[in-house]
Amino acid sequence: MNYIKRFFSAFVAAAFLFTGSIHTVQAAMISSEQVAASAVTSSGEQDRERIIAALSREDVQAAMVARGIDPAQAKERVAALTDEEASTVAAQIDNAPAGGNAFIGAIVLIFLVLLLTDILGFTKIFPFTRSVR
């Protein structure tokens, strides 16, 4: 059972690693996403790789674990981002202060702010019983 599990996770990991090459195989068929973004030079794949690279740093991973985020799951979340979303995150990583703890802090913060946009995303408790009318 354990072997099967291990094999499966290795397989999934490999699948992630090789998504790049799968894309080149199909490169000649033009995706609807590319058509939608035709005017832009963008490359969501590259942005995603940059985010993954930042998340793969050991110190960043340690910081994520310390905050209760599973690094493997973090990467899966990145894979589900659209090109547009990925480029926003990548830009934030680029603008993060370089070096040392500040960098890690910024990366983790960006991820926590899920990677994205604004503070608006957080939810909080539900003590709301304001009476109607």
Added chain:
Amino acid sequence: MYLRGFILALAFVLASCAAPGVREVTQNTQLPRHNELTKTPFFPQELYQCGPAALATALNTIDIRVTPEQLTPEVYIPSREGSLQIEMLAAARRHGALAIQIPPRLDALLQEISAGNVVVVMQNLGLSWAPTWHYAVAVGYDLDRELIWLRSGTFERLEMTLSTFERTWARSQHWAFVALPPGKLPASSGSDTVIKGLLAFEKTAPAIHTRTAYAAAVERWPDDLVLLMGLGNSSYATGDLDGAAKAFQQAIVAHPDSAAAHNNLAHVLLEQGNAKSAMQAAEKAMNLAGQDERLKSQIAETIDEIRHKAKKSNSP
């Protein structure tokens, strides 16, 4: 002078705080006066976890069986005690739903409910400077009594006045989305947001579902290039060459100068064994590609492939 302008502007902003939009909506004659989706399931939330609970409610409504506990690791960030909007959308997609944001207006939200779609909303139940963010699912409304009902937190049928709801919802910039099975479309969204939702959906969905979703969108917007390309590509991915060819041809009729449509049609024609027409389509694509280097190299690849295949079939 400036100060006076500022005060005037401030007064205007304050005046508009009286839940704008509610009166317009109650006078809206397009909407049914009353509707409630009473069959919507309910998952009471655990501490802080309104995100997973709201998402589970929306997904189970369209028969995607998933519990809040299963969703928690996907959308919940422990140290922030909450879920982020983008993760709510991504998780819905990952479980096979087409997640699409609706226009940030009360009438759009009510239009969805009257069309039978429950709406996941984000509210700030606190104040703008002391936010208490919350996800809930809007399931019903009554325009005459100016009420809205939500699956919210631990309340299976929370009743709110439209005014109160509008104010708490406005603080999230009226953020809301519907989670739909492939083949259904939101009643209120424009083609832009639907396309955005579809592009995200196709990243994780099986091709057959992607095709169903695109086909529904093409029915509503038959001339949209991105939708037609999506329909063609997903048909191709399911092995439906005829369907793919039809979609790309339709795209070419509506957008004769689309290099991408010609290129993809060339691929389908090649696989249908029609190398000659494939080459014509590919050459047309190259002529239309203009200065786009990436596109040009992709089309060059197509042409190579056609030549390669033609050579192979010529030599015994």
